[in-house]
Amino acid sequence: MQQNGTGSTDTESGTGGNGRLVGLVTVLALVNFVVDSAITAPLLVLPEMLDHFGTGQAAWLNATAMLAGVMWAPLLGKSADIHGKRAVLILALLISCAGALLCAVAPSIWMFVLGRMLQGAALAAMFLSVAIVRGVCPPRIAMIIVGIVTSGSAALNIASRFLIEQLAEEFGFQILFLVSAFVAAVMVICVRTVVPESPVKRPGRIDVGGALLLGGGLAGMLGYVSLGSDLGWLAVGPLALLVGGVAALARWFLVSSRKPDSLIDIGDLGGSLVLTLLVVFLAAGAYQSLLQLVPLIGGTSAEQQLGYGLADQGSVALLLAAPGLGVTLGGPAAGWLAARIGPAATLAGAVVLGTVVSLGMFLGASRLPAALCCGFLLGVTAGALGTSGFNVAGSLASAERQGIVSSLVMVVLSVGAVVLDFVGAAVLKSTAVTVDGGTVNSATGVFSYIAIACGAFTIAAVLAVMLVRSTGLRHHTSPSPGLKRERV
Template sequence: MSTGLHTRWNGRLIGLVAVLVMVNFVVDEAITAPLLVLPDMLDHFGTDQAAWLNATAMLAGVMWAPLLGKSADIYGKRRVLVVTLLLSCAGALVCAMAPSIWVFVPGRMLQGAALAAVFLSVAIVRAVCAPRIAMVIVGIVTSGSAVLNIASRFLIEKLAVEFGFQILFLIAAFVAVAMAICVRNVIPESPITTPGAIDVGGALLLGGGLGGMLGYISLGSDLGWLAVGPLALLGGGVAASARWFLVSSRKPDSLIDVRDLGGPLVLTLLVVFLAAGSYQSMLQLIPLIGDVSTAQHLGYGLADQGSVALLLAAPSLGVMLGGPVAGWLAARIGPASTLAGAVMLGTVVTMGMFLGVAQLPAALCFAFLLGVTVGALGTSGFLVAGGFASAERQGIVSSLVMVMVSIGAVVLNFVGAAVLESTAVVVDGEQVNSATGVFSCVAIASVAFAVATVLAIALVRRTRLDSSSLAA
């Protein structure tokens, strides 16, 4: 009997993949592309609070993810993805027209809903494709937009110079609404849904708790760790998270049933948290070492060894390769083994950055391989987590992967920034990062990757034991 799932490539499937790749391009336009015009935004609003302008969308995305993931399981993945894109469009328009930072920041929070498009795309692929081909397509969908990201960087920089930073948000709004129309017309709605209602109170508690604690980590370095605002975020976040945990452990229809997560899924989420955070901390370090010359005799630096533009593009090129290859491998050796291989590669490559911080050829090689790592990590992480969930829970389980990626990025980026700041030295009257700080950041990321490797190996063993038990 036919299941109605795609089992091989055809015209309809190619169209679906193309649309979902563009959907993930919307995520980049909403979350990371504004970094290109960050100095212009700071000047326009007359502020030095870069974190408010930059990190707000990511933090809001963490709050949006569980709510939209659960909604997708109940009301349909395509429908919620359309809503997600329209929310991102509305937020981008608010940002483009914002007369002050107090209007711009809420716009960024609304635009941060786009983060949910990543895991919703994965859930849609798993709903319409047979498992074997779905693994490959997840790799393409989660990493295929990297080539568009590279090309768009140059275009956005030129347009921003001519028309102002607002043009970025107008483009993001246009692409988001165009993709909402394409999703509505091209992608079928999944017939599998979960009866129930949205635990709005639980969603607000969980999202608010995560956002509050991450907001303290992200904004505290700019505003002061003991400032009223960050402390209020921390206190509110801890209280909301504690309240959510107590309520969810007793509620029959909670947003996330903490009693039903299971050991393998928890291991997967920990691996994603450590590995994704380590990668992000290295990505944060790359432009810093690329802006320093060896002539400054700081013990690191690449600026005088040739063009470093490729250094910034190399990770994106690696992502394009890592995602599809991980999907192909997952279909043959299993998602858990592929995930373990990805974090092992990340450990070796990150340790290689001890050499890469002072030699451009090595830095280019390791930056590319870091991109391969993160492409493989994203693909295999979603596939492993999705394998532990029934068809009715794909949305909420996939959202947990995205939440852990975001938390890891914020936490490890903060750790790296704090290390660099605490070890900075003064040279010719200017404060600069020291070699001690740079090498310490590489060491921290290497250790985190190594711990993730140990956990990933334990996950592989656990899944093999479970498979053996089921076979018996």
């Protein structure tokens, strides 16, 4: 691939350029499939894993990879800006591959947890893919490709679920981790062969201590929220994570401002980037919490007379599949819109759509057609929000800081999802009622849950409008004399 005058890879000239572009998009989309195989797919075999290790601590097996991914993100993002995004992406895939192999052969639960922590490095694949695209493609094309890369694997994820279940039944849950390791290894070869190295690198050193403090602090606090509900809020493990997380973040905040080459220069973070991260945090949490509510509503029958329920109205399988289809369409559509109306306006549109859809869930809780529509549009919102968040943040950052900025977007996407899921779960638990000797979610809890998501979307929409008004990204898709990139 040749460099054009702006420093981006010329992917538009000639059939060869088009072929290389298709190859790049295909490989990076498949790289993001590795993220699903490492982070979320193991949930399908969670009961088998619990039985194998003779434990009831599902939280450790479930949340460890995501928590570790949040910890890995700042370190790998900064490393990518200095040493090259392709090189660090390959490293992340190799670490994930090693973690999957360890999980497949782990003789004890603690060895398995260590493997899951290594697998968490796969989370970097998504934001590094985005940074690679922005580094090698012209800005307008990059926005579209970011949508395809971040959302294109959603349909493949849905199809793989059925295969994973069948393989696990026949060969045991370990086969899932062997498959994950194999896919990661194949992607290492593909990335090395197809993906060009970053044309822009930032000279400097990696603040390893700062990265570990920031990542460890975020993972510790997120771990308390994730694990506390299962293990107990005053249990030794979750409390240790909370105290350690708060201490690490406090130490990072105090030290980073005095370092000349800190991981993130807080003083120059930029108001527009902060607004972007807040919007993504709130909106990601809102849509993820609603997606978690969908199967709870779908598994409840209206005959129980709780004021909600869809189980007796038709195929609930469609209800669960609709968001995946929406994600597949929402990401590329958001990229296409961003190239025409600007990434900030597209982000605002995604949040407004999510607000309207969350209101529709009040009706969807008891009407299957409305629920199907809302489920699909929630998926569209999810795909569009992730794509737009990466596009806005990338447009606000200089070329040599794409890695660290993309990692921050990935962090707030993950943290927002966990925090709002916890808040919703706490509401459902506190409002549960007893029916025929069993505990079920009440209508008060379900509709309060939806109302919280509506509130988060509404606040995010207000912030998104402020973002559009405060930046030149409404009409510009690349830096110009009238649009100065902000430092991060």
